[in-house]
Amino acid sequence: MSHEQIVHDDHNTATWLAFKEGNWDAYTRLYNNHFKILNNYGYKFTRDVNVIEDAIHDLFIRLWTNRAGLGNPVSVKNYLFKSLRSIIFRKLQSKSRFVDLEDEAEHNFPFEISFDQQIIADEEELELQKKIKFHIKTLPPRQQEIIYLRFYEGLGYDEIADIMEINVSSAYKLIYKAFDNLQDVLKASKLAIVLALYSCFCVNNH
Template sequence: MSPTEEPELLWQLFQRGDWEAYTKLYNININLLINYGHKFTRDRSLIEDAVHDLFIKLWTNRASLGTPLSVKNYLYKALRSILFRKLDHRSRFTQLVAGDALAFEVSFDEVVIASEEEQALQAKIKFAVGTLPPRQQEIVFLRFYEGFSYPEIADIMEITVSSAYKLLYKALHSIESAFAASNPGRGPGQPAAG
């Protein structure tokens, strides 16, 4: 990415009405935002509507927007808020039902899995994460798939940093317990027999 395409610089240019910077921000983030939206609902048209609503709102209010510390964090938080409003509008009882629960994918797109052991491990991780409650799945996704820091996660999920640590700890403990259950001969924290 060239220096003129750094998100913070693009943001500042977009705030001044630079249409090219705005479209670059959109193009850089569209797939990331749609992927994040799939963690809440499988309704692709709803997600795309929410992303488009977000970018329309950004353009409309560009002059009054501040400069966020992290553009990506700001966009994730804003999309999450818009999606929740849209889901709430659909139903007064906004619950993430099993079909709309976070469909966490352990992504190894850039790494070729060479051995069957690694493929088996990937399947176990995916299964273990899939058994977590939705908020724990979300925090695992944000921390390990998207690489957000704890303060950024807290901001996106609208919880305290301390709560983010605790929620991730619970998720990791549950994953570790799931691994221990799938290997009855060993307890949590013990290496697998090889």
């Protein structure tokens, strides 16, 4: 974890504690600081903006209503990710678009990669990144999700496991399965794929 992430996490923790005590300014700050990244994460499960925004609003209504009984998460952002994920799945189920958390093929996870801010000197690496951009969209949704959380959000495997509601061992297996699938189609080493993924994504320090 970088120094900037630590400072930001400390800031989030202070805001969280103040919110739990009923501080309305802290509550609105919590909402404003996280709405954009929560909306972006929700978009990975559905393109229905109304569902995403309703889920985020439901999440924050529940937070305020239940604030007195809430714990103190190690990472506020991860706690919000996990909570939003659960609410969105329930909303999709209620719309008769069944989502099975155990079946990778059941829920949609539209995936986007941006190269806008990348400076790439090596043409072969650029070509590999282009291929990854294409083939990553063919992976099962949960494999796409774990790559997003690992390489775009920069989360650790324990954090990913908590958000996806799997154990850490399963998180490792899931991402290596994704690497295997990419390796099969790209005919490149896992190391080259991992390095290309790190180059593809601007890891956010929210």
